Amino acid sequence: MPNPYRLCLVGFGNVGQAFARLLLKKETELKEKYDLSFTVTGISTGSHGSAINPAGLDLAQALDLAERGGSLEPLSKTPPPKDSLALIEACQADFMFETTPVNPQTGQPALNHIAKALEMGLHAVTANKGPVVHGYRQLTKLAKEKGKRFLFESAVMDGAPVFALFREPLVGANLLGFHGILNSCTNLLLELMEQGQTLDEAVDYGRSIGITETDPSNDIDGWDASIKVAALVTVLMGTPLTPQQVNRTGIRGVTSGMIAEAKAAGERWKLVCSAERQEDRIVTRVAPQRVGPDSPLYSVNGTSSYCQFELDVLPGLGILESDPGPETTAYGLLADMLNILEVV
Amino acid sequence: MPNPYRLCLVGFGNVGQAFARLLLKKETELKEKYDLSFTVTGISTGSHGSAINPAGLDLAQALDLAERGGSLEPLSKTPPPKDSLALIEACQADFMFETTPVNPQTGQPALNHIAKALEMGLHAVTANKGPVVHGYRQLTKLAKEKGKRFLFESAVMDGAPVFALFREPLVGANLLGFHGILNSCTNLLLELMEQGQTLDEAVDYGRSIGITETDPSNDIDGWDASIKVAALVTVLMGTPLTPQQVNRTGIRGVTSGMIAEAKAAGERWKLVCSAERQEDRIVTRVAPQRVGPDSPLYSVNGTSSYCQFELDVLPGLGILESDPGPETTAYGLLADMLNILEVV
Numbered sequence: 001m002p003n004p005y006r007l008c009l010v011g012f013g014n015v016g017q018a019f020a021r022l023l024l025k026k027e028t029e030l031k032e033k034y035d036l037s038f039t040v041t042g043i044s045t046g047s048h049g050s051a052i053n054p055a056g057l058d059l060a061q062a063l064d065l066a067e068r069g070g071s072l073e074p075l076s077k078t079p080p081p082k083d084s085l086a087l088i089e090a091c092q093a094d095f096m097f098e099t100t101p102v103n104p105q106t107g108q109p110a111l112n113h114i115a116k117a118l119e120m121g122l123h124a125v126t127a128n129k130g131p132v133v134h135g136y137r138q139l140t141k142l143a144k145e146k147g148k149r150f151l152f153e154s155a156v157m158d159g160a161p162v163f164a165l166f167r168e169p170l171v172g173a174n175l176l177g178f179h180g181i182l183n184s185c186t187n188l189l190l191e192l193m194e195q196g197q198t199l200d201e202a203v204d205y206g207r208s209i210g211i212t213e214t215d216p217s218n219d220i221d222g223w224d225a226s227i228k229v230a231a232l233v234t235v236l237m238g239t240p241l242t243p244q245q246v247n248r249t250g251i252r253g254v255t256s257g258m259i260a261e262a263k264a265a266g267e268r269w270k271l272v273c274s275a276e277r278q279e280d281r282i283v284t285r286v287a288p289q290r291v292g293p294d295s296p297l298y299s300v301n302g303t304s305s306y307c308q309f310e311l312d313v314l315p316g317l318g319i320l321e322s323d324p325g326p327e328t329t330a331y332g333l334l335a336d337m338l339n340i341l342e343v344v
Numbered sequence: 345m346p347n348p349y350r351l352c353l354v355g356f357g358n359v360g361q362a363f364a365r366l367l368l369k370k371e372t373e374l375k376e377k378y379d380l381s382f383t384v385t386g387i388s389t390g391s392h393g394s395a396i397n398p399a400g401l402d403l404a405q406a407l408d409l410a411e412r413g414g415s416l417e418p419l420s421k422t423p424p425p426k427d428s429l430a431l432i433e434a435c436q437a438d439f440m441f442e443t444t445p446v447n448p449q450t451g452q453p454a455l456n457h458i459a460k461a462l463e464m465g466l467h468a469v470t471a472n473k474g475p476v477v478h479g480y481r482q483l484t485k486l487a488k489e490k491g492k493r494f495l496f497e498s499a500v501m502d503g504a505p506v507f508a509l510f511r512e513p514l515v516g517a518n519l520l521g522f523h524g525i526l527n528s529c530t531n532l533l534l535e536l537m538e539q540g541q542t543l544d545e546a547v548d549y550g551r552s553i554g555i556t557e558t559d560p561s562n563d564i565d566g567w568d569a570s571i572k573v574a575a576l577v578t579v580l581m582g583t584p585l586t587p588q589q590v591n592r593t594g595i596r597g598v599t600s601g602m603i604a605e606a607k608a609a610g611e612r613w614k615l616v617c618s619a620e621r622q623e624d625r626i627v628t629r630v631a632p633q634r635v636g637p638d639s640p641l642y643s644v645n646g647t648s649s650y651c652q653f654e655l656d657v658l659p660g661l662g663i664l665e666s667d668p669g670p671e672t673t674a675y676g677l678l679a680d681m682l683n684i685l686e687v688v
Contacts, residue, residue: 022657026516033516159658161513168512169505171682172370172377173675266610266637293610293637294645296664301638308664313366313675314503316666320640320652323659331517331657338515 004037005341006054008091008122010084010113011099012045012066015127015154018326019097019333020063026334034343042091046100049073050080054092084109088116095340097333098126104218104227104243107134114150118142125336127154127329132231133243149340154332156182156228157305160321161335166236173311175236177276180307181300182228184324185211185219186251186271190288191301193259194268199252211303221250222271222286229273229284232307237275239282249287267292270300273307296320348381349685350398352435352466354428354457355443356389356410359471359498362670363441363677364407370678378687386435390444393417394424398436428453432460439684441677442470448562448571448587451478458494462486469680471498471673476575477587493684498676500526500572501649504665505679510580517655519580521620524651525644526572528668529555529563530595530615534632535645537603538612543596555647565594566615566630573617573628576651581619583626593631611636614644617651640664 007023009016023038030036039056049071051057057075065072073080081087088096096117098110107130114124114131118139126132131139132155143150153163166175181187188211192202203220206212218224226246233241254269262269272289275282291297296318300306308318321328338344351367353360367382374380383400393415395401401419409416417424425431432440440461442454451474458475461468462483470476475483476499487494497507510519525531532555536546547564550556562568570587577585598613606613616633619626635641640662644650652662665672682688 030516160661161509164513165505165509167688168683169508169679171679171688172374173679294643296640296643296666298643299638299640304660306662308666313678314665314672315668316648316664317504318650318662318664318666320660320662320664321658322640322652322662325659328658334657335513335515335517339512344511344515 003035004039005095006041006091006093007038008042008088008093008096008117009040009099010044010088010096012043012048012062012072013099013101014326015329016045016097016099017063017066018330019099020059022327022330022334024059034338034341036341036343041093042087043072044084044087045072050084050087051076052080052087052091053077084113085116088113088122089120093122095337096122096124098124098128098131099333100128102128102130102227104130104223107131111135111139114139115142118146118148118150121146121148123148123337123340124150125333125340126152127333128152129155129227129231133227133234136234137240151336151340153336154329156231157307157319157321158324159328159330159332159335160305160319160324161332162232162307162319163235164335164339165319170311173313175277176310176312177274178232178307178309179272179274181270181297181305182273182307183219183222183225183271184303184305185216185224187300187305188303189220190251190254190259190269190271193254193256194263198256199254220252222248225271225273225286229275229286233275233282233284237277237282241282241284245284247283247285247287251288254288262290268298270297272297347379348383349439350385350435350437351382352386352432352437352440352461353384353443354388354432354440356387356392356406356416357443357445358670359673360389360441360443361407361410362674363443364403366671366674366678368403378682378685380685380687385437386431387416388428388431389416394428394431395420396424396431396435397421428457429460432457432466433464437466439681440466440468442468442472442475443677444472446472446474446571448474448567451475455479455483458483459486462490462492462494465490465492467492467681467684468494469677469684470496471677472496473499473571473575477571477578480578481584495680495684497680498673500575501651501663501665502668503672503674503676503679504649504663504668505676506576506651506663507579508679508683509663514655517657519621520654520656521618522576522651522653523616523618525614525641525649526617526651527563527566527569527615528647528649529560529568531644531649532647533564534595534598534603534613534615537598537600538607542600543598564596566592569615569617569630573619573630577619577626577628581621581626585626585628589628591627591629591631595632598632606634612642614641616641
């Protein structure tokens with residue numbers, strides 16, 4: 001591959017823009033530490049148009065335009081391709097970074113973006129759980145056939161390296177199960193309920209600060225947590241699992257009374273995710289649970305998340321991600337790129 | 345290197361024996377998964393003599409002899425070498441695993457064992473903090489010159505992969521500081537004090553279950569915690585630091601009254617380790633501290649340990665090791681071997 005490496009960004013929302021800012025912030029450091037340079041040759045966005053220039057786009061200018069709500073098209077050297085797939089085909093990149101919104105039912109359009117990128121000989125990196133749950137095996141197989149990589153560190157627990165952890169650091173270990181808090185939205189909502197809000201009030205507040213989506217059911221009915229459980233089981237336990245197969249209970253049944261009762265007993269309600277290998281199957285669950293202060297889950301507050309793994313060689317290995325933001329997710333994308341390039 | 349790989353075990357106490365048992369337990373799995381076989385060609389012990397056979401020793405028999413308090417010498421094909429250094433020289437191995445007791449002042453004899461192994465062209469793996477604190481730079485340099493590796497995953501937090509975490513998974517991230525609970529002995533003593541014991545009673549109980557050493561000062565005066573801080577700073581923050589340079593306060597000043605007062609307020613005393621990069625220096629500290637249930641440190645009980653890292657790209661990444669034992673430390677040694685062999 002040529003250095004500067006050519007990057008294509010498909011999706012340019014919160015995470016895509018945070019990734020662009022991180023690239024600019026780390027530009028000198030990456031050059032000095034790893035002799036690594038990059039140039040962005042294509043950007044495809046949902047609401048700011050697209051831009052393409054195989055010789056390199058001005059990333060700072062693209063950020064500026066997007067932040068001000070403008071279109072990226074003036075940056076494009078030639079009229080931009082009609083859609084993301086055409087842009088991936090035309091932009092002559094070495095890496096594609098996929099950050100479009102999650103589609104829990106089908107994994108689209110991310111799945112197609114990644115397949116197209118791999119077909120064209122690009123490495124594919126995504127922050128999107130959808131294609132992991134709906135396409136892990138086929139995309140990994142396709143990547144292998146093409147001599148490329150498909151990585152997705154940011155798909156679960158943002159930039160906390162849960163997937164990389166099971167490559168080198170936990171080599172030779174077998175995962176027996178895990179439990180934790182993987183959905184930050186419901187974790188924040190439950191905390192707001194502890195402070196006296198009703199679920200509806202908490203959801204409204206969540207919307208006002210951009211944590212809760214317009215339709216909150218993806219979070220409060222446990223779908224997002226179930227997708228993450230499915231992704232972890234699929235990749236780390238080698239067993240394909242869909243979110244629909246997870247025994248799922250959301251937080252709609254957690255009343256203010258239950259919250260108050262727990263609080264009086266020095267406990268908290270948390271939406272707990274779990275998976276356990278049993279003989280020939282894996283039992284998975286997402287459900288609200290009361291936890292006391294002696295549980296590592298008790299102190300996981302705000303938008304933090306936590307997962308504790310049980311392995312044949314380590315009885316309990318917990319990973320806490322404290323106070324993540326789009327920058328954290330952006331780091332996971334960068335880490336994937338650096339690992340593909342094997343800089344260490 | 346030939347496969348079966350030839351291993352030399354220097355030290356055959358709790359950890360060394362747990363490693364031998366793990367090797368036997370994983371023998372078939374390692375062969376099937378990675379086409380990896382091994383044979384142990386030399387064992388040097390503190391209290392069971394030594395044994396050597398370049399064609400391979402019977403590891404199960406060695407374990408059996410050591411467990412029954414016998415000498416390993418009957419296993420030796422030739423009269424065993426007079427000391428560990430001579431054994432490392434004579435045993436024709438590819439890997440040396442060093443698990444002798446820690447010497448916090450000098451790192452000896454582990455330091456010499458590792459240097460000798462590297463000189464002889466063996467990879468060196470240790471569970472010992474001493475040589476990390478006292479010889480990280482020179483041993484890493486020597487390993488590089490010899491085209492070998494010097495790894496020590498189990499030196500801090502047993503088999504929880506704190507060092508490997510900073511290779512691939514956290515590539516491109518810069519460590520700004522950390523805080524946590526790294527000494528499990530004092531953590532258990534403080535818990536026993538919460539249950540009503542005095543420090544002396546707790547120490548006696550700790551001795552009876554093998555958690556506290558005959559001379560408990562290494563733990564209760566904060567030396568063990570300081571060595572771990574020094575090891576993390578030296579390796580992960582790229583700045584050589586000795587345990588003597590850590591601002592160190594042990595738990596002797598924590599009285600039953602203080603424990604009771606904290607308990608009444610819903611808090612606990614913990615021996616907290618920390619490091620923080622400040623402009624041109626790194627400020628390190630080991631000291632008792634009161635923590636409440638909203639801190640991840642509160643639920644770190646028994647012999648568990650926890651470290652939370654602050655990075656330029658991740659505001660807080662916590663690693664919890666729950667209920668470790670000699671098997672956990674043994675796994676760290678195995679993981680180092682598998683990583684040296686680049687099986688993944």
